[in-house]
Amino acid sequence: MKPGLPLLWRKTKERYNLVGTKCETCGTYYMPERKICAKCRRKGKIIPYAFSGRGKIFTYTVIRVAPEDYEFFVPYVLAIIELEEGVRITGQVVDVDPESVRVGQPVEMVFRKIHEDNPEGLITYGFKFRPVA
Amino acid sequence: MAESIGIVGYGVDVPRYRIKASEIARVWGEEENRIVNGLGLSEKSVPALDQDAATLAVEAARRAVRHSGINPQLINSIFVGSESHPYAVKPTATIVAEAINAAPVLFAADHEFACKGGTAGIINSYALLKSGEIEYGLGIGTDTSQGSPGDALEYSAGAGAGAFIVGKKDVIAEIKGIYAYTTDTPDFWRREHAIYPSHGGRFTGAPGYFKHVQSGAKGIMEKMGTRPSDYAYAVFHQPNGKFPRTVAKQLGFTPEQIAPGLITPLIGNTYSAASMIGLAATLDAAKPGDKILVTSFGSGAGSDAFHIEVTDKILDKRNPLPVLEVIKHKIYIDYGTYAKHRKKLIM
Ligand SMILES: [Zn+2]
Numbered sequence: 001m002k003p004g005l006p007l008l009w010r011k012t013k014e015r016y017n018l019v020g021t022k023c024e025t026c027g028t029y030y031m032p033e034r035k036i037c038a039k040c041r042r043k044g045k046i047i048p049y050a051f052s053g054r055g056k057i058f059t060y061t062v063i064r065v066a067p068e069d070y071e072f073f074v075p076y077v078l079a080i081i082e083l084e085e086g087v088r089i090t091g092q093v094v095d096v097d098p099e100s101v102r103v104g105q106p107v108e109m110v111f112r113k114i115h116e117d118n119p120e121g122l123i124t125y126g127f128k129f130r131p132v133a
Numbered sequence: 134m135a136e137s138i139g140i141v142g143y144g145v146d147v148p149r150y151r152i153k154a155s156e157i158a159r160v161w162g163e164e165e166n167r168i169v170n171g172l173g174l175s176e177k178s179v180p181a182l183d184q185d186a187a188t189l190a191v192e193a194a195r196r197a198v199r200h201s202g203i204n205p206q207l208i209n210s211i212f213v214g215s216e217s218h219p220y221a222v223k224p225t226a227t228i229v230a231e232a233i234n235a236a237p238v239l240f241a242a243d244h245e246f247a248c249k250g251g252t253a254g255i256i257n258s259y260a261l262l263k264s265g266e267i268e269y270g271l272g273i274g275t276d277t278s279q280g281s282p283g284d285a286l287e288y289s290a291g292a293g294a295g296a297f298i299v300g301k302k303d304v305i306a307e308i309k310g311i312y313a314y315t316t317d318t319p320d321f322w323r324r325e326h327a328i329y330p331s332h333g334g335r336f337t338g339a340p341g342y343f344k345h346v347q348s349g350a351k352g353i354m355e356k357m358g359t360r361p362s363d364y365a366y367a368v369f370h371q372p373n374g375k376f377p378r379t380v381a382k383q384l385g386f387t388p389e390q391i392a393p394g395l396i397t398p399l400i401g402n403t404y405s406a407a408s409m410i411g412l413a414a415t416l417d418a419a420k421p422g423d424k425i426l427v428t429s430f431g432s433g434a435g436s437d438a439f440h441i442e443v444t445d446k447i448l449d450k451r452n453p454l455p456v457l458e459v460i461k462h463k464i465y466i467d468y469g470t471y472a473k474h475r476k477k478l479i480m
Binding site: 012013016017050072073094095097110113114123125128 | 149150182183184220228234476
C-alpha cells in the first residue's frame with residue numbers, strides 16, 4: 001500500500017537528509033528516528049541527528065523480478081547499509097553493475113527519485129547509495 | 134573600497150552514464166565521422182532512471198555548500214534555471230531548499246530561459262545581495278534535456294547541473310560587472326506537453342547563438358572598458374563543441390583562453406548548466422588576479438554576460454571536487470539501454 005501524502009510529507013527530512021535521532025545520554029543513534037531511547041528509557045535525551053551518509057554494504061540482494069513501478073530498474077541492488085555511525089538501514093545501490101557489488105564495499109548517500117506515481121502523480125525523492133568512486 | 138560581491142562556493146553534478154556518438158550514429162545509419170566532426174563531441178552524459186533536473190540540482194547545490202563552508206540556513210535565495218523542471222507546476226527550488234537545509238526563510242523561484250535560466254538565477258541572487266536583502270544566494274542551472282530520436286540534438290543533449298553560491302564574505306571570485314542582451318528570436322522552442330523541442334535548423338546559428346553571444350560579450354567588455362586580451366579565460370555557452378570555438382575566434386579570444394571551460398565535448402550539452410559547468414572548470418584552473426569573461430545563451434533568445442575576477446582566497450578555498458574529477462567516472466551504455474533510461478519506449 002502506498003503511503004499517503006501526510007506521511008510522505010512528515011518523512012521529508014528523513015528521506016532527503018538522512019535525519020534520524022541520537023540519544024545524548026548514551027550516544028546511541030536511531031534511524032528511523034525514535035522518540036524514546038531503547039537503552040536509557042526515561043533518562044535518555046533524544047535529539048535530531050543528520051547522518052553523514054557514508055557507510056558500507058552489510059548485505060545485499062539483486063532484484064530481478066521487480067514490484068510494480070520498478071520494472072525498468074531490473075536488475076537492481078537492494079542492500080542493508082551500515083552507516084559509519086553504526087546504524088543499519090535499507091536502501092537501493094545505484095550506478096553499479098550488480099555483479100560487481102560486494103559485502104563491505106564503501107558507499108555514499110546520493111539524492112535520487114524514489115518513486116513516481118504515474119505521469120501525472122507526485123514524484124518522491126530521497127536517499128539512495130552508490131559505491132564511493 | 135566598494136564592497137565585493139562574488140562567488141563563495143560552487144558545485145557540479147553530471148550523471149555517470151555515457152553514450153558514444155558512434156553508438157547513436159550506428160542506430161540511425163549515420164556516418165560517425167560526419168557527426169563527430171560536425172558537432173565537435175564524441176559522447177554525452179545520460180541520466181539514470183532515477184535522476185532528473187531536481188536530483189542533479191540537489192547534488193550540485195550540496196557540493197557548493199560543502200565548498201563554501203557556510204551554514205546553509207544563511208542561504209536566503211535559491212533560483213533554479215532549467216528547461217526540464219520535473220514538474221510543470223511545483224518549483225524545483227522548493228526541493229533544493231529542503232534538501233540542502235536552507236528552508237524555510239528564503240526567496241525561491243524557478244526560471245526557464247532555455248539554456249540561460251541558471252545564469253539568470255545567479256543575477257537574481259547577485260541583485261538581492263547588492264540591495265542588502267540577503268546574506269548568501271544560490272543560482273543553479275540544471276537540465277536533463279532530450280533531442281527527438283534521430284534528430285541532430287540527440288547526439289548532443291546531455292545532462293548536468295552547476296550551482297553557484299554568491300555572497301560578500303570570503304569571495305573566491307568577484308563579480309565585477311553584469312550585462313544582458315535579449316530579443317524575441319524564434320530559434321528553438323518547446324510547447325507545453327511536447328516531449329521534444331523544435332528548432333529552426335540552421336536558423337539557430339547566426340541570428341540565435343552567434344548574434345546574442347557576440348552582443349553579450351561585446352556589451353560587457355564595453356561596459357568594463359576591457360578587451361579580449363585582458364582576460365585569462367573566457368567561457369561561452371556550449372551547445373556543442375563547435376559553436377563556442379567559433380564565437381571565441383570571431384570575438385578575438387584564443388583557443389587557450391577557452392580551453393579549461395570547454396566541457397561540452399566531454400559530456401554533451403548540459404543546457405542551463407553548460408556555461409556554469411564551464412565556469413566551474415575554469416575556476417578549478419584559475420589563479421588569483423585572473424579575469425574571466427562568461428557569456429551564457431538561451432534560445433528565444435538572450436545572453437547574460439559576467440566580468441569575474443579571481444581573488445587570493447581561491448588559494449585556500451580550492452574546490453575539493455573539481456569538474457574533471459566529477460566527470461571522469463563513466464559507465465558506457467548502448468542505445469537500447471539509453472532508450473530505456475530516457476523513456477523513449479512506448480509500452
Ligand atoms: Zn540512550
